Structure formats: C-alpha cells, structure tokens
Amino acid sequence: MNIYVCIGSSCHQNTSYFVMKEMKHLIGENSLEEKVRLLPAFCLGGCGDGVTIKIDDELITGVGMDNVTDLFKARVLNACL
Amino acid sequence: MDFFDNDVQQLKHKVLSEIAKLAFENQLTAENILDMASVIVPEGAERMRCCIYKERAIVGERVKLALGGDAKKPNMVEVLKIACDECPVEGIQITQSCRGCIAHKCANSCPKDAITFVNRRAEIVKSKCIECGRCISHCSYGAIVKQTRPCVNACKVNALSIDKDTKKAVIKDDKCISCGACVYHCPFGAIMDKSYITHAIRMIRESDANQIYKIYAVVAPSLVSQYANVPEITTGKVVTAIKQIGFHSVIEAALGADMVASMEAEELAEKGFLTSSCCPAFVSYIQKNYPTLNEHISHNLSPMAQIAKVIKQMDPTGKVIFIGPCIAKKAERQYESVRDYVDCVLTFEEMQALFSAMNLDVETLRETPLDNASYFGRIFAHSGGLAAAVEHALKEHGITQEQFDYKPISCNGITECKSALLKANKGLLSENFIEGMICEGGCIGGPACLSHSSKDKRLVSEYGHLAIEKTIADAISIFDENAL
Numbered sequence: 001m002n003i004y005v006c007i008g009s010s011c012h013q014n015t016s017y018f019v020m021k022e023m024k025h026l027i028g029e030n031s032l033e034e035k036v037r038l039l040p041a042f043c044l045g046g047c048g049d050g051v052t053i054k055i056d057d058e059l060i061t062g063v064g065m066d067n068v069t070d071l072f073k074a075r076v077l078n079a080c081l
Numbered sequence: 082m083d084f085f086d087n088d089v090q091q092l093k094h095k096v097l098s099e100i101a102k103l104a105f106e107n108q109l110t111a112e113n114i115l116d117m118a119s120v121i122v123p124e125g126a127e128r129m130r131c132c133i134y135k136e137r138a139i140v141g142e143r144v145k146l147a148l149g150g151d152a153k154k155p156n157m158v159e160v161l162k163i164a165c166d167e168c169p170v171e172g173i174q175i176t177q178s179c180r181g182c183i184a185h186k187c188a189n190s191c192p193k194d195a196i197t198f199v200n201r202r203a204e205i206v207k208s209k210c211i212e213c214g215r216c217i218s219h220c221s222y223g224a225i226v227k228q229t230r231p232c233v234n235a236c237k238v239n240a241l242s243i244d245k246d247t248k249k250a251v252i253k254d255d256k257c258i259s260c261g262a263c264v265y266h267c268p269f270g271a272i273m274d275k276s277y278i279t280h281a282i283r284m285i286r287e288s289d290a291n292q293i294y295k296i297y298a299v300v301a302p303s304l305v306s307q308y309a310n311v312p313e314i315t316t317g318k319v320v321t322a323i324k325q326i327g328f329h330s331v332i333e334a335a336l337g338a339d340m341v342a343s344m345e346a347e348e349l350a351e352k353g354f355l356t357s358s359c360c361p362a363f364v365s366y367i368q369k370n371y372p373t374l375n376e377h378i379s380h381n382l383s384p385m386a387q388i389a390k391v392i393k394q395m396d397p398t399g400k401v402i403f404i405g406p407c408i409a410k411k412a413e414r415q416y417e418s419v420r421d422y423v424d425c426v427l428t429f430e431e432m433q434a435l436f437s438a439m440n441l442d443v444e445t446l447r448e449t450p451l452d453n454a455s456y457f458g459r460i461f462a463h464s465g466g467l468a469a470a471v472e473h474a475l476k477e478h479g480i481t482q483e484q485f486d487y488k489p490i491s492c493n494g495i496t497e498c499k500s501a502l503l504k505a506n507k508g509l510l511s512e513n514f515i516e517g518m519i520c521e522g523g524c525i526g527g528p529a530c531l532s533h534s535s536k537d538k539r540l541v542s543e544y545g546h547l548a549i550e551k552t553i554a555d556a557i558s559i560f561d562e563n564a565l
Binding site for chain 2: 009012020039041045
C-alpha cells in the first residue's frame with residue numbers, strides 16, 4: 001500500500017509535516033514498514049481544507065492532527081490486517 | 082504598469098511577450114515571425130534609433146534570441162551587432178570644464194608626462210597616456226573624465242572587447258561566465274540572453290493542462306522582491322498567476338537550498354575547505370580562471386538542481402521549469418549533472434512576459450500560499466545568506482567548534498570573489514569557506530530581476546521570517562531516507 005501525503009504549500013500550512021510524522025509513527029508502532037510505503041507528493045490537487053492524502057488511488061481531503069489516528073485505523077490498519 | 086527599472090527591459094519585454102502570445106496560440110508561423118518587427122515597431126511610433134528600418138532590424142535580432150538563438154553557440158549571452166551603438170572609447174579626456182588653472186595638478190600627477198597645455202588648457206597626448214586615472218582624481222574641477230563602454234565596465238572577467246574594425250562589442254566565449262552583467266548594463270539593450278520561453282510554452286501546451294504530465298515551477302527565493310515597485314502585487318498573487326499560466330504547482334527553490342545547506346555543512350566539515358557551488362557564474366569563474374581550485378568546489382548540486390532532483394524522484398514524468406533572476410542558470414541547465422532534472426530555465430523577465438501574453442492582471446488575482454522552505458533556505462537570495470545557513474546547519478549536525486572551526490567569507494559581487502580566490506589560490510586565505518555570489522547583493526541583484534531596489538534585501542529577510550520551519554532539519558525532515 002502506498003500512502004502519499006501532500007507537502008505542497010497549502011497542505012504544508014495546514015500541518016502536513018505533522019500529519020506525515022504522525023503517519024510514520026503509526027506505521028512504526030504497528031510494524032507495517034513492510035506493507036506500507038509513506039511518500040511525500042507535491043500537490044495532489046485538493047488544496048483548501050486540511051491536508052490531502054492519497055491512499056493508493058483514492059484521494060482523501062480534510063486530514064489533520066485531530067483525525068489522522070482514526071483515519072489510519074480505519075483505512076490502513078484494517079486493510080493490512 | 083511599470084515593473085521594470087529601465088526602458089531597455091521594457092523593450093525586451095515587448096518582444097518576449099509578443100512571442101509568448103503567438104506561442105500560446107500555436108501561431109509561431111514563419112509569416113507571423115517575419116511580421117513581428119512591424120507589429121512591435123509600427124509606423125509613426127516614437128523613434129529610439131535613426132530610422133524605423135534600423136529599429137525593426139534590431140527587433141528582428143531580438144526575436145531570434147527570444148526564439149532560442151543559435152543552438153550551436155553554447156554561450157547564453159550574445160551581442161546584437163546592429164543594436165550596438167559603438168559607444169566612444171576615447172579613454173581619458175579633458176572636458177569643457179577645464180579652467181586653464183595655474184596649479185596644473187593634472188600634469189604634475191601624471192607619471193608619463195602625457196599632459197600638455199595649449200592656450201592654457203590641458204590636453205592629453207594619447208600616445209603617452211596609460212589611462213592610470215591619476216589626473217582625474219587630482220583635477221580640482223572634475224574636468225577630466227574617463228570614457229569606457231558600459232559593457233566593458235560591467236564585465237569584470239575581461240570577456241568583452243571592442244572589434245577594432247567595426248567598433249562593435251564582442252564577447253570572448255572562453256572568458257564569459259554568462260553572469261549577464263553586460264546584458265543589464267548596456268544602455269542600448271544591445272546584449273541579450275537567449276530565451277527558452279517558447280520551449281516552456283510548448284511543454285505547457287503539450288501537457289494538456291497537466292493531464293499528460295505535470296509541470297512544476299521551481300521559483301528562486303528572490304521572487305519575493307521582484308515587484309518591490311508595485312506593492313499591490315504580492316508573492317501570493319504571483320504564485321496564482323504562475324499556476325494560471327498552466328503550471329501544476331509552484332515550489333520554492335529555497336527548499337533545495339535547505340538541503341544544500343545541510344549537505345554543504347557535512348562536506349565542509351569533512352574536507353576542511355570549500356567554495357560554494359550555488360552560483361553557476363561563480364563556479365564557471367573558478368573553472369575558467371583558477372583551475373587549481375576546481376577540486377575545492379562543493380560537490381553539491383545547486384538549490385535549483387537539488388529540488389528538481391527530488392521532484393523528479395517523486396514524479397518521474399513531471400517536467401521542472403526553474404524561474405529565477407539568473408542568466409547563468411540557463412548555462413547550468415546544460416550541465417550533464419543537471420539536465421536530467423531541470424527541463425527549462427526562465428527568468429523573472431520571461432515570467433512577466435508570460436503574464437503579459439496571457440493578459441493576466443496579477444494585481445487582481447487571489448493569493449495562493451508559497452510555503453516549503455525554512456528561513457535559512459530563503460535567505461540564500463541575498464549575499465551572506467548561504468554562509469549563515471551553513472553555520473546553522475553545522476550546529477544542527479552537532480559539529481562543534483573543536484571538531485571544525487568554521488570561518489566563512491561571504492563574497493558579495495565578483496570583485497570580492499576575485500580577491501578571495503586570488504588569496505585561496507596562493508594558500509593565503511585565512512577563511513575556510515568561500516560563499517561566492519557573482520551578482521552584487523547576491524541573487525536579488527541578478528541581471529534578469531524586474532526590480533533592483535534597495536528594499537529587496539529586507540523583503541527577502543521578512544519573507545524568510547514567515548517560514549513555519551525554524552530549522553533546516555525541520556524543513557527537510559520530510560525527505561529523510563525512510564520517507565522517500
């Protein structure tokens with residue numbers, strides 16, 4: 001599974017670096033390094049509300065520090081189990 | 082709207098924007114290109130030259146360079162022979178202000194007895210004068226002047242000479258470092274840089290609105306001082322305009338500068354002595370004049386090439402177009418180590434020509450954020466910024482003064498570069514890191530800047546302080562090995 005986190009200017013201002021670090025932490029905590037690749041991307045085209053990420057081919061907007069853990073559980077952890 | 086410092090830039094802008102307009106419409110036909118001179122110089126327009134035919138002929142030459150010039154000539158800078166006004170090169174001259182005084186300080190200061198007096202007024206004996214200039218500084222009336230051509234004056238690498246027969250300026254390619262000083266300083270606009278604006282537009286058109294491949298604009302940190310004369314045009318609005326031209330995203334070269342600062346600090350601590358590699362004109366200056374110092378040139382890519390490399394890793398089919406104040410970057414793009422990463426180099430002048438071609442009223446646009454780099458990456462735009470960033474990077478790497486005693490010298494402009502390199506070449510330089518910036522003030526003084534204003538440095542510094550990341554390590558943490 002590839003997770004792209006947008007680090008373009010708009011997402012960067014909306015805390016994408018923190019989201020990325022948290023994602024990395026969660027991947028490590030759940031020992032998913034073999035299954036999940038975390039990648040930065042310059043602009044995924046969802047500028048505006050929160051951070052935009054892409055899980056494989058699906059675009060998810062409005063990600064932030066308040067929902068990244070839940071999102072990870074629902075979309076990444078479940079899919080990898 | 083008056084974006085430019087002088088009317089020569091305005092003239093060049095007319096040609097570039099007209100070419101760009103046709104290129105966007107895919108109408109660069111032979112007929113349209115041939116007609117361009119009469120479109121730009123219509124009947125009845127105010128004359129700058131002797132006749133309309135000469136003006137049109139000059140526009141024709143500008144059009145050639147705007148279309149990329151002669152691909153077989155590697156130099157990025159060329160003299161437009163017909164536009165060269167053959168400025169006088171009389172050397173030292175006595176002007177009408179000579180009062181015929183009795184002190185004769187001029188003659189007394191002359192080491193070659195080259196000054197005589199005719200009807201009490203001083204005259205210079207050309208065959209004896211060595212143009213040392215002592216008489217100029219000794220005359221109490223400021224009546225003695227030295228006439229040199231502005232292009233020759235601007236060129237500190239002695240690459241510009243005057244053809245004895247034609248009296249036209251000639252560039253010696255083996256000495257020229259493509260710094261562009263002559264381009265900016267020729268008052269007749271007779272020296273111009275080759276443009277790749279049509280290449281950029283073709284890339285944009287053929288991307289089919291970023292569907293076939295994405296186009297990334299990498300913008301130099303000096304972007305923030307380009308519209309110093311027009312405060313209504315903010316950086317955020319310029320970013321919106323760049324995207325409206327057809328770029329997928331706009332990324333700060335300053336993020337590449339953060340990476341370079343971090344790597345440069347490590348390389349420096351390991352090797353003990355380095356010269357910077359960010360300024361391509363400085364690198365070329367060393368290679369052509371101080372080849373024994375070649376091994377001390379930092380092995381890092383420039384910030385432009387470094388960030389482009391990262392973009393290409395993230396998106397291998399993407400195209401990267403650099404936009405900056407620099408003509409030498411066009412030459413750097415030809416390097417084997419750079420050409421795979423950077424697809425095209427444009428200047429800020431050419432960026433404004435793209436805006437004009439698309440009739441973009443930048444002032445009225447909304448703001449789009451531009452935020453990728455740290456304070457330190459952003460201040461690379463002014464002299465002293467790189468040395469300060471490396472100092473900070475050394476600290477961030479935990480390299481103590483005992484381990485490496487950092488002694489930088491920031492060379493602001495080519496004259497200071499020359500002095501430091503001369504010393505380094507003889508082993509007499511007490512510093513161990515040379516930050517070399519060929520343009521006065523650093524990149525904010527680049528030849529293709531729209532503005533060369535005293536406000537520029539402050540604008541860069543203020544923009545630097547707006548950065549979210551306060552350290553270099555924070556700004557580049559996103560690219561650590563695990564993340565990529």
